Amino acid sequence: MPRLAANLSMMFTEVDFLDRFAAAAAAGFQGVEYLFPYAWAAGDIAERLRAHGLTQALFNMPPGDWEAGERGLACLPGREADFRAGVVEALSYAETLGCARIHAMAGIRPPEADPADLEAVYVRNLRFAAAEAAKAGRIVTIEPINPIDMPGYFLATQADARRFIGLADAPDDTLKVQFDLYHCQMSEGGVSRAMDRQWPFLGHVQIAAVPGRNEPDQGEMDVGWLLDRLDARGYEGWVGCEYRPRGATTDGLAWARRFGVVPQDGRT
Numbered sequence: 344m345p346r347l348a349a350n351l352s353m354m355f356t357e358v359d360f361l362d363r364f365a366a367a368a369a370a371g372f373q374g375v376e377y378l379f380p381y382a383w384a385a386g387d388i389a390e391r392l393r394a395h396g397l398t399q400a401l402f403n404m405p406p407g408d409w410e411a412g413e414r415g416l417a418c419l420p421g422r423e424a425d426f427r428a429g430v431v432e433a434l435s436y437a438e439t440l441g442c443a444r445i446h447a448m449a450g451i452r453p454p455e456a457d458p459a460d461l462e463a464v465y466v467r468n469l470r471f472a473a474a475e476a477a478k479a480g481r482i483v484t485i486e487p488i489n490p491i492d493m494p495g496y497f498l499a500t501q502a503d504a505r506r507f508i509g510l511a512d513a514p515d516d517t518l519k520v521q522f523d524l525y526h527c528q529m530s531e532g533g534v535s536r537a538m539d540r541q542w543p544f545l546g547h548v549q550i551a552a553v554p555g556r557n558e559p560d561q562g563e564m565d566v567g568w569l570l571d572r573l574d575a576r577g578y579e580g581w582v583g584c585e586y587r588p589r590g591a592t593t594d595g596l597a598w599a600r601r602f603g604v605v606p607q608d609g610r611t
């Protein structure tokens with residue numbers, strides 16, 4: 344059965360970030376993910392994970408200046424030193440949090456940049472990140488993101504993710520695809536076929552309904568069917584619930600019961 348992780352950047356936002364760990368555990372989750380931990384001390388987060396018996400499934404490397412519109416640094420010429428510092432910081436958090444996967448966001452393509460330069464920088468940076476992750480026993484993921492939500496994002500297609508993994512030629516499977524069903528359906532469709540093609544490269548999976556990015560129990564894509572298919576193929580990794588609840592987070596979890604997310608107080 345797929346192991347569902349609550350995405351604490353989108354779910355349980357009714358409470359402060361550090362209190363979302365307790366809320367996720369009480370709702371029946373055994374794992375969590377979120378975008379960025381860097382505003383909190385790693386030790387404080389680790390304490391919440393321990394206290395509530397949660398596994399940290401994934402988080403992102405520092406993205407650059409998010410408020411100013413940066414969405415990762417990996418493809419940006421001239422920002423290599425910042426990217427590398429981010430890899431080191433992320434791996435330090437991963438060590439304290441016991442987290443196996445860190446996501447390297449690619450960045451927004453600067454309009455004036457030569458595409459060949461961006462690709463060369465991206466591949467070199469990914470190779471560096473994967474090599475550092477390998478030394479620490481972790482893996483790096485890359486995630487194609489749809490251009491409707493994130494215009495100009497450098498890594499937009501599943502095929503490109505496979506291509507860059509090949510070009511980076513990272514050691515021992517340390518560079519993998521973060522396959523977000525929502526982004527794939529938003530921009531490419533053919534999600535089950537895309538999933539089959541990504542199978543050898545799958546490092547993490549995320550879900551949400553399309554088009555609203557809410558609970559995956561409605562919309563144009565049958566997420567339950569896709570999760571069963573993933574299960575039948577033998578996927579043993581985590582599936583991040585990266586969606587914005589339509590109302591209170593716990594009111595929208597009925598869909599997750601059959602995947603083992605059952606509230607600790609027994610209420611369904």
Ligand SMILES: O=C(O)[C@@H](O)C(=O)CO
Pocket residue numbers: 378403446448486488523526549585
């Ligand atoms: O899908 C997403 O938006 C996230 O997984 C992410 O890492 C970047 O926002």
Ligand SMILES: [Mg+2]
Pocket residue numbers: 486523549585
């Ligand atoms: Mg995602």
